[in-house]
Amino acid sequence: MKIFSRALMAVALTAAVTGCKTFLDINTNPNQPTSVTPDAILATALATTAANYTGSNPSTGVSYNSYASFAADYWAKSGTVSGFSEERTYNYSSTYYQGLWSGTYGNLNNYNLIQQSGTANGYPNHAAIARIMKVYNFLLLVDEYGDIPYTNALQAAGNTAPSYDKASDIYKDFIVQLKGAVADINAAAAVTGARTVGSEDIVFQGNMTKWKQFANSLLLRILLRESQTTDATINASVATEMMALQSAADGFIKTDVVVQPGYAANSNQQNPFYDRYGFSVGLTAPTTEYSFVMPTGYVIRQDTLNADPRISQLYNTGKSPGYGATTYVGANAGEGTSPTFIPTNDIVGSRFLQGGTFLLGPNAPTVLMLLSEHLLSKAEAETRNLMAGGQAAAKTDYLNGIEASFLSTYRDAVTAPGTIAGATTATPGVVQYNTYIAANTTNPLVNYELAATNGSLGKQSVILYQKYLAENTVASTEAWNDYRRAAQPKIEISLQAGSNPFPKRLFYPQTEVNTNLSNIPTGTTQFTKIFWDVVD
Numbered sequence: 001m002k003i004f005s006r007a008l009m010a011v012a013l014t015a016a017v018t019g020c021k022t023f024l025d026i027n028t029n030p031n032q033p034t035s036v037t038p039d040a041i042l043a044t045a046l047a048t049t050a051a052n053y054t055g056s057n058p059s060t061g062v063s064y065n066s067y068a069s070f071a072a073d074y075w076a077k078s079g080t081v082s083g084f085s086e087e088r089t090y091n092y093s094s095t096y097y098q099g100l101w102s103g104t105y106g107n108l109n110n111y112n113l114i115q116q117s118g119t120a121n122g123y124p125n126h127a128a129i130a131r132i133m134k135v136y137n138f139l140l141l142v143d144e145y146g147d148i149p150y151t152n153a154l155q156a157a158g159n160t161a162p163s164y165d166k167a168s169d170i171y172k173d174f175i176v177q178l179k180g181a182v183a184d185i186n187a188a189a190a191v192t193g194a195r196t197v198g199s200e201d202i203v204f205q206g207n208m209t210k211w212k213q214f215a216n217s218l219l220l221r222i223l224l225r226e227s228q229t230t231d232a233t234i235n236a237s238v239a240t241e242m243m244a245l246q247s248a249a250d251g252f253i254k255t256d257v258v259v260q261p262g263y264a265a266n267s268n269q270q271n272p273f274y275d276r277y278g279f280s281v282g283l284t285a286p287t288t289e290y291s292f293v294m295p296t297g298y299v300i301r302q303d304t305l306n307a308d309p310r311i312s313q314l315y316n317t318g319k320s321p322g323y324g325a326t327t328y329v330g331a332n333a334g335e336g337t338s339p340t341f342i343p344t345n346d347i348v349g350s351r352f353l354q355g356g357t358f359l360l361g362p363n364a365p366t367v368l369m370l371l372s373e374h375l376l377s378k379a380e381a382e383t384r385n386l387m388a389g390g391q392a393a394a395k396t397d398y399l400n401g402i403e404a405s406f407l408s409t410y411r412d413a414v415t416a417p418g419t420i421a422g423a424t425t426a427t428p429g430v431v432q433y434n435t436y437i438a439a440n441t442t443n444p445l446v447n448y449e450l451a452a453t454n455g456s457l458g459k460q461s462v463i464l465y466q467k468y469l470a471e472n473t474v475a476s477t478e479a480w481n482d483y484r485r486a487a488q489p490k491i492e493i494s495l496q497a498g499s500n501p502f503p504k505r506l507f508y509p510q511t512e513v514n515t516n517l518s519n520i521p522t523g524t525t526q527f528t529k530i531f532w533d534v535v536d
Helices: 038-053 064-071 085-089 099-120 124-145 167-188 208-225 232-246 272-277 297-305 309-313 371-383 390-410 430-439 459-471 476-486 510-519
Strands: 075-077 257-259 293-295 366-369
Touching (some): 038 257, 064 476, 099 124, 099 510, 124 208, 124 476, 208 366, 293 297, 297 459, 309 390, 309 430, 366 371, 371 390, 390 459
Antiparallel strands (some): 075 293, 257 366
């Protein structure tokens, strides 16, 4: 597939918006930009991003979080299936997860269409949303591939073999685009006759202040990602932008950012992660992939080590040799004989809890950004003096970040978690959070005051450790990026990796090799670092 001559349009709109009989369709002829208006395809684009990020795009069958859940040592292969050789050996190929590339560029084509049409036809807020989401999606590509087509991308038949831009240069433009999108939203308020955003916005329901807050939080993610390079110019830019961002007029996100197009327990309408790793329509039987993956022993040990009550919302218990009763059982990454899910076998491993955090239900929303990620990122910026406030502000954001994780973990299938400011002991997750903090007063992996300024249990390390726990499976992509950036926490390498270290990136996909070989950077392997990956 030539990613610049064909867009993949996964239609995921509520019946009220589209009236379509099917929930996810593929439109293979998007080359008539004047035939659609931005409000008609915005929900399509947003729902496709959700499917690409977690679950799977119906046209590619892959997602970023599925890849990253193995790479970040959250998931291992269960004993009920063979395969997963790339995950166990780190011997990647150009076909491994290649659908991420085509699925993301297809999605970007949709946003590009919205931006161009919105700007030209009186939909300035739709155009600004698309501008923000283009950064969100291009960031996913840069962080997994490095240099990519950017400046000359998305030109359809006008350029089917675009040149590649340097990853660090693309990062510079991300800052320009996000700040520009916020300015566009502010300017749109004064535009006479500008179309407002309505129910087609399946993220914020037309609340443009929240879109500006999301843009600011996304900018924080970007700046923190490149904050440990050895490039003096980049470091100076990060310092300047961080301080400016801290005083941004609209602030940052206050809750998890989620996509909710109207997921339902009907064929082709279920939450994409639930549909792939959960249960079939009507809860009649688990999907095939439900039994293929299981938690790693590493992530299970972190939860049990810290008496973390969140584990009860994540996994079923199972049996393992040497245990007289059921307990939480994971598999070591690359383990030769992994625990199985056969009920009659005494080696029964844990799996995703039906009705728990990962499999809340077929109607649960899809997360694009966790509030816990944002708050813990802000805490890291403060403890490293990239933002003002020092250790006092860092500790507050650190504790609020952990609490936000508990609110997400214990929320119900329909209601999005509330704000930290409005949480009480009646809010699901607050009591469990208080119990967790009280049980770990002497634990430097939890108690911020006990974490040294530097060292293996330094404050940055402890913040990233808690962030890792919060992002389990729901936002594995961000945990994987943080590990490559800062080498924290000390996750475990696969037992079958041989002499291979952790991978650093994905190969350029075979589809791109077939159509744009002359422009692909040479000499890259899965061990070639992205420019911001400088800490081992």
